[in-house]
Amino acid sequence: MQKFLLAVLVDNKPGVLTHVAGLISRRAFNIESISAGYTEEPSVTRINIVVSVESENELDQVVNQLGKLIDVIKIVNLSKAPSIERELVMIKVKASKETRADLVSVVDIFRAKIVDVTSENVIIELTGNQRKIDAICEVLSDYEIVEIARTGAIALSRGPIPVKKM
Amino acid sequence: MKMNGAQALLESLKSEGVDLVFGYPGGVVLKLYDEIYKMKFPNILTGHEQGAVHAADGYARATGKIGVVIATSGPGAANLITGIATANMDSVPLVCITGQVASHAIGKDSFQEVDVCGITAPITKHNYLVKDVAELPRVVKEAFYIARTGRPAPVCIDIAANVFNTEIDYEYPAEINLRGYTDKNIGDENSIDAVIQAVENSARPMIFIGGGVVISETANVLREILNKLDCPCTTTLMGLGCIEPERNGYLGFAGMHGSYGANMAIQNCDLLICIGMRFSDRVTGRVADFAPNAKIVHFEIDAAEVNKNVQVDYKVLGDLKWSLPIFRDKLNASKINFAEKFDAWKNQAVEVGNEHPFSYKTNGDVIKPGALITKISDLCDENTIAVTDVGQHQMWAAQFFKAKAPRQFLTSGGLGTMGFGLPAAMGAKLACPNKKVVLFTGDGSIMMNIQELATIADHDIDVKIVIVHNFILGMVGQWQRLFYSHHYSASELNLKRDFIKIAEAMGVRGYRLTKAEELETKLPEILNSSGAAVIDVYVPQDENVIPMVPGGKRLDQMVLS
Numbered sequence: 001m002q003k004f005l006l007a008v009l010v011d012n013k014p015g016v017l018t019h020v021a022g023l024i025s026r027r028a029f030n031i032e033s034i035s036a037g038y039t040e041e042p043s044v045t046r047i048n049i050v051v052s053v054e055s056e057n058e059l060d061q062v063v064n065q066l067g068k069l070i071d072v073i074k075i076v077n078l079s080k081a082p083s084i085e086r087e088l089v090m091i092k093v094k095a096s097k098e099t100r101a102d103l104v105s106v107v108d109i110f111r112a113k114i115v116d117v118t119s120e121n122v123i124i125e126l127t128g129n130q131r132k133i134d135a136i137c138e139v140l141s142d143y144e145i146v147e148i149a150r151t152g153a154i155a156l157s158r159g160p161i162p163v164k165k166m
Numbered sequence: 167m168k169m170n171g172a173q174a175l176l177e178s179l180k181s182e183g184v185d186l187v188f189g190y191p192g193g194v195v196l197k198l199y200d201e202i203y204k205m206k207f208p209n210i211l212t213g214h215e216q217g218a219v220h221a222a223d224g225y226a227r228a229t230g231k232i233g234v235v236i237a238t239s240g241p242g243a244a245n246l247i248t249g250i251a252t253a254n255m256d257s258v259p260l261v262c263i264t265g266q267v268a269s270h271a272i273g274k275d276s277f278q279e280v281d282v283c284g285i286t287a288p289i290t291k292h293n294y295l296v297k298d299v300a301e302l303p304r305v306v307k308e309a310f311y312i313a314r315t316g317r318p319a320p321v322c323i324d325i326a327a328n329v330f331n332t333e334i335d336y337e338y339p340a341e342i343n344l345r346g347y348t349d350k351n352i353g354d355e356n357s358i359d360a361v362i363q364a365v366e367n368s369a370r371p372m373i374f375i376g377g378g379v380v381i382s383e384t385a386n387v388l389r390e391i392l393n394k395l396d397c398p399c400t401t402t403l404m405g406l407g408c409i410e411p412e413r414n415g416y417l418g419f420a421g422m423h424g425s426y427g428a429n430m431a432i433q434n435c436d437l438l439i440c441i442g443m444r445f446s447d448r449v450t451g452r453v454a455d456f457a458p459n460a461k462i463v464h465f466e467i468d469a470a471e472v473n474k475n476v477q478v479d480y481k482v483l484g485d486l487k488w489s490l491p492i493f494r495d496k497l498n499a500s501k502i503n504f505a506e507k508f509d510a511w512k513n514q515a516v517e518v519g520n521e522h523p524f525s526y527k528t529n530g531d532v533i534k535p536g537a538l539i540t541k542i543s544d545l546c547d548e549n550t551i552a553v554t555d556v557g558q559h560q561m562w563a564a565q566f567f568k569a570k571a572p573r574q575f576l577t578s579g580g581l582g583t584m585g586f587g588l589p590a591a592m593g594a595k596l597a598c599p600n601k602k603v604v605l606f607t608g609d610g611s612i613m614m615n616i617q618e619l620a621t622i623a624d625h626d627i628d629v630k631i632v633i634v635h636n637f638i639l640g641m642v643g644q645w646q647r648l649f650y651s652h653h654y655s656a657s658e659l660n661l662k663r664d665f666i667k668i669a670e671a672m673g674v675r676g677y678r679l680t681k682a683e684e685l686e687t688k689l690p691e692i693l694n695s696s697g698a699a700v701i702d703v704y705v706p707q708d709e710n711v712i713p714m715v716p717g718g719k720r721l722d723q724m725v726l727s
Binding site: 015 | 284
């Protein structure tokens with residue numbers, strides 16, 4: 001399976017995310033993550049989708065089917081363009097007096113941040129590409145992870161040209 | 167001009183050239199129906215919302231115009247679903263207008279509330295929920311534009327009840343502004359050059375026509391292409407009528423119950439030129455072994471159809487209205503004498519087909535479905551529209567009714583919706599009052615929307631309803647006979663139902679034919695009489711539709727008897 005990150009520009013209207021998510025599920029496409037947010041244009045929402053496909057042909061199917069949605073303005077496969085990909089994760093880990101120092105050094109190594117501390121646990125925040133996030137989750141699994149929240153990947157193309165002009 | 171939302175909707179429909187709607191009133195559309203009453207807007211009241219949507223579908227298939235249906239919220243809207251899905255699968259343009267509970271009541275599980283946009287998203291090209299009357303004219307304009315252009319399909323407009331009552335300064339927009347959609351479906355001309363080269367290099371080409379040729383109104387161009395190439399040709403179920411039945415080289419339609427000749431030629435050709443079709447599992451048989459010796463060409467408007475089910479070697483993306491004339495002109499400019507080059511291959515394909523043509527065995531006095539439909543086909547001219555329901559009778563109609571032109575054979579191909587036929591025939595007749603409309607249905611299918619007999623009687627809609635009556639859900643029975651040890655589980659229909667009495671009770675004449683000779687002595691007179699009639703024709707229970715490509719088999723592995 002290969003993963004691709006698609007930047008999907010859509011009309012900022014009610015129901016658009018339903019159309020996109022519904023299409024992906026009824027065509028039985030595999031998605032790793034989906035996230036949506038406002039953009040520099042108030043009338044445009046950007047949906048970031050990481051799809052996992054068997055072949056280029058299946059990827060074409062995803063793009064072509066999404067392209068048929070009336071609300072979809074533009075789709076760009078950022079995995080095929082020079083781009084920066086980031087994801088944010090917050091991880092709540094049990095932290096006793098004995099383990100806290102170890103956790104702090106893990107956080108330092110990954111250049112993550114501790115954003116909340118209580119007597120029983122810490123919340124660690126990290127931004128990075130998916131591999132880095134997977135790696136910290138892996139290392140922290142030696143400790144007791146209480147819960148994880150990930151945003152899913154987002155990406156921007158490098159250079160001056162925005163997705164809407166690609 | 168100041169008016170309320172209901173008036174604005176009807177004015178918008180008028181601006182779109184709508185001369186007839188099919189609809190059923192109810193709580194939240196009372197205001198709309200009041201304006202329909204005052205404006206005398208033509209509305210056909212059906213017996214059921216499903217009847218209304220299939221009727222709008224039949225209207226659209228018969229003409230290419232957009233069918234319009236109106237239903238109330240909740241159950242009214244939910245009853246449209248099967249019809250919307252039917253139209254969506256066969257790329258039929260509809261605009262479905264549903265009432266919704268008032269804006270403030272949405273999301274509260276209000277009386278007769280259902281999430282229309284949620285339910286219809288997978289089966290429409292687009293849908294709208296209108297809560298503000300100011301949006302209504304723009305939404306209607308967009309809905310018609312989207313339904314009609316590109317690959318046509320249904321569009322739903324769900325309108326909150328308060329919108330109908332609210333005043334608006336009405337003006338129908340002149341322009342459409344959709345950032346994510348265009349009706350320009352012009353492709354790359356180089357892609358056609360590549361196809362020309364493939365045709366020139368081919369020894370055994372074949373042309374395969376789908377419903378896209380009907381929709382794009384390009385059958386005439388296609389026939390010119392066939393004149394030039396003069397190679398074997400076939401259609402899908404949805405493409406019936408695009409090729410003249412008498413054309414030398416036409417092998418009949420292809421697929422699960424298609425002709426032996428067409429299926430064999432698909433497997434043997436070295437270039438399969440597929441035009442406006444989507445490689446349904448009903449035409450490919452086992453998909454991995456579809457046309458194994460051929461390079462495949464795909465002329466298609468919808469990019470998502472290319473390489474979806476079958477990997478193609480050449481694609482020509484774009485509207486057939488654009489691509490086919492260029493293809494024709496480039497073929498005409500070629501130095502190769504195609505007709506001469508392909509003559510031997512064409513004759514061979516035709517000869518193979520002649521080994522097992524569509525046929526039936528006569529059996530004394532018994533009426534064979536094939537004989538019935540052949541007789542009706544002989545009695546009908548080009549001015550006839552044949553409509554079918556779904557099942558064995560549908561396949562027999564496809565095999566034995568000779569559709570001579572596009573829009574002459576209306577059938578639920580993709581979804582296979584039993585109950586489609588009667589209302590669709592009604593819609594077709596209303597759309598084309600000067601044409602004869604004949605419905606082929608079964609004793610199973612007719613029961614699924616039989617309430618529309620009353621509509622046909624009420625509005626004097628002249629449809630001849632031929633019930634191919636075999637006392638079984640025939641296609642289910644056929645599969646049970648062939649693959650489930652003759653276990654007729656839940657498929658046998660009893661002898662007690664009397665379609666003549668049902669017809670007469672609804673206000674339609676009823677006739678029964680039980681002997682083969684009555685096809686000569688009674689049928690012509692009934693068919694040529696004026697006014698709707700139910701013709702209940704008893705046929706044997708155990709007749710199979712053949713040829714048949716069993717599920718999971720290759721096209722050349724047909725069951726032939």
